[in-house]
Amino acid sequence: MEKHNKNSDKENPLKECRFQERISPWMEGELDESDAKILEEHIKTCQSCSSYLEDMKEAVSLLSADSAPSLSPDFDEKVMNRIRQEEISKKPSLKSLIAGWILSLFLLLIIYLLSSGGGPPDLVLKGPVFWITYTMKDPATLSLTEALMRVGFQTLIHYSPVILLYLTAFLILSRIFWKKKLPVCLEGSWKLEDGGQKDVGDERK
């Protein structure tokens, strides 16, 4: 208590008694026994400190009062719905992309085999190599760029249904795999199915 800085009274004109800066630590139980006794005795005789103590108690009491309004009844649901939206907007994982890719390839292979009556798929064999070898009647007359453009264009035209089919299958299958990875809470109701866990949700005091 003796170490108190007397200049602090000058710094704060509202501070009428030098003991006042010890009131808060005293309220928080931080003063040692002897200092606490000195302060308690002082407060009994000092009107300024007594009044200050009451004001501080009131301020703390008002601050501690539960003045916040309740959150909306569907707050939890809103939070879980927003989580669901965030999860859905996430990009598919690499695993689901690979799974979608493999499955779509497999699917295409089956379609080809079925369409070619169980034989080797013509479409695959008659690909770009076929064109380069047989359809260009006079490749010597074409420049390299023209030749590449021609091959690229013809390949695109030839394979466009396949490419479209492949992309569609890939996207659908990736999506299916990705959705399967969604947490249970996001597939349907967010609410807890196991009532036995509810005791852990008690309001924190």
Added chain:
Amino acid sequence: MNSTDNNETDIIKQILSSKKNLFHLLVERYRKPISSLIYRWTGNRGDMEDISQEVFLRCFKYLKSFDLKQNFSSWLHKIALNCVYDHIRKKRKESFFYEDDSKNKSTIDSIASNDKNPEETALQKEEQQLIQKALNQLPDHYRDVLILRFTNQLSYQEIADIMEIPLSTVKIHIHRAKERLTRSLTEMKAGNPAEKPNRGE
């Protein structure tokens, strides 16, 4: 640093494994303290609702990075304060067009729902408006410690963890903040409110 209690740790582990539906248990448990903190900071019901949602969204998003040795409550309160700061920063940027209603509306809506006689309710409203106004005049870090300590009833250690400052600094902040709040409140009651918010410290 207090670690998260076992029950809470189990819930978090389960959420992280696959049972993400259990996240609502954390929301149930913490929505009250988190919304109280936000309301004390903003003094606005709409902001409280929006920021509270944002807090839990961030919590869900970053739960993977949460260290189970840490105290979950402190971690969540830290997220809440960050969300409040982001919100305040955004509001301050927009302040040219946006009138901050935290100083005007503050606690009017909340106390109206209490089952008390009208006089008592009116008095409570007035007192809460005063304390909110006094609180708004404090520097941000003083406001933080007061709200965490007295509104959220957190320990010094928890506050130190949340604010990432030494325990001794928390104590000093609390005492100085209490002094300033008391004086500010007394001045207001005496009809001499110090209107200028002090953010210089």
